[in-house]
Amino acid sequence: MRPARHLSERRLRPSDAGPPVSVTRSCAPRPCQEVPDLNPAPLADTLGSMVDMLPLPHWTALASLNDDAVPLMSTALLIARDEYPQLDAELYDTLVQSHVEHLRREVDAIDLWPLKMAAVNRYLFDELGYSGNHDEYYDPRNSYLNQVFERRLGNPISLAMVQIEVARRLGIPLAGVSFPGHFLVRLPVDDGVLVMDPFNGGRPLGVDELRERARPHLGGEIPDDRALAQILDPAPHRAILIRILRNLHGVYADAEHWDRAARSADRILKLVPDQPEALRDRGMAYLHLGHRNGARHDLSRYLVLNPGAQDAAHLHEHLVELNSQRARAH
Incomplete structure (x- = not known):
């Protein structure tokens, strides 16, 4: 399917479409900024x-x-x-x-x-x-x-x-x-x-x-x-709702509002349980919040679902430290 004729002379039909195209869906890099006080309920x-x-x-x-x-x-x-x-x-x-x-x-x-x-x-x-x-x-x-x-x-x-x-x-x-x-x-x-x-x-x-x-x-x-x-x-x-939540996660993570970042990732997981990137994002937010058990669970699950991830080595380092902290606590 193509843009309407007054916008283009070239046809784009669904039947012409080949395999799905890999598209980066993120916006331009975000400047780190203060997030307005929205007077929320206790998170x-x-x-x-x-x-x-x-x-x-x-x-x-x-x-x-x-x-x-x-x-x-x-x-x-x-x-x-x-x-x-x-x-x-x-x-x-x-x-x-x-x-x-x-x-x-x-x-x-x-x-x-x-x-x-x-x-x-x-x-x-x-x-x-x-x-x-x-x-x-x-x-x-x-x-x-x-x-x-x-x-x-x-x-x-x-x-x-x-x-x-x-x-x-x-x-x-x-x-x-x-x-x-x-x-x-x-x-x-x-x-x-x-x-x-x-x-x-x-x-x-x-x-x-x-x-x-x-x-x-x-x-x-x-x-x-x-x-x-x-x-x-x-x-x-x-997909539309997930994109809204990813936008919110990005804004809150950039501003280091980790409780809201965790919440946004959690809501993605309510829509798509075991969504790998949301598990990683919630796990990292939990890590910043000091919720070690939650971080360990989410990051471990992310690596099980996505063992070849580019950030796998970095996340393994976090898991080693989390497991070391748990061992010292016992």
């Missing part, structure tokens, strides 16, 4: 279990769901509730529905998906003022959906979630794209896909710009049609 209370407040799902139920059966907006709000325990999910559901009702008559009168989506983007980005937080990109509030609704500021993936939720309630089949670097959204059209950048007002992106954006994350190689089609595949809900 000892929030790390292990959450109170049940409908309509949010429960963490223990999510691992068994198929990828797209994981509810996107409500799970993103569940992530936010870790930091904002008094979060009222119904308030934000009502807010989204108010956006939808404001748009419904206009959107229903339009026939073409791209024009429907243009109306949604005008309302969200031009009238309501949702925008990318270019000045404080690594502020963790950009990843908490409640804060995105309240501040109308976010990062690419959180703004994409606002777009997706509003669009889908209007019957527009918008989907996320786990593009390397910055998250994007895609809309199927008759002759391909329309790819848009939620961080920059929903601006449509042409195929040449997409290739150039992908290039630094592919070892300097410009992706061919098949590789680009693979990169532009719709992102499953679970």
